[in-house]
Amino acid sequence: MPKSLVRSLTGRRDFELVFKEGVSLASQHLVIYARLNQLNFHRLGLSVSRKLGNAVLRNRIKRLLKESVRKVLEEIPLSSDFVIIARKSSAKGELDDFIRDIRRFLQTMTKPKAGISSL
Secondary structure: OOOOOEEEOOOHHHHHHHHHHOEEEEOOOEEEEEEEOOOOOEEEEEEOOHHHOOHHHHHHHHHHHHHHHHHHHOOOOOOEEEEEEEOHHHHHOOHHHHHHHHHHHHHHHOOOOOOHHHO
């Protein structure tokens, strides 16, 4: 799989499958869901509510989340679908905060017991 190949997760059905069959973890800034896919690339879906602020702030959060995912997903070989939901506190979050949260999620979810690797 080429490095940093992340595409958009589109379609209601794809999101619903990740929510229904995936694993999740909540942190201070994010709620992350993941599910293995049969593709040769990762897919990412973002949810940043209008309640977080104006369009400029929401787009900033999306850019930071995409960059965080791009940096972290190079470390895992399994192709997965991810849905990341930004919480209110993410408006004050920085790139390092998001990278830390995503890494912690991946470490937790790739453990053999109930993680993403056992799906």
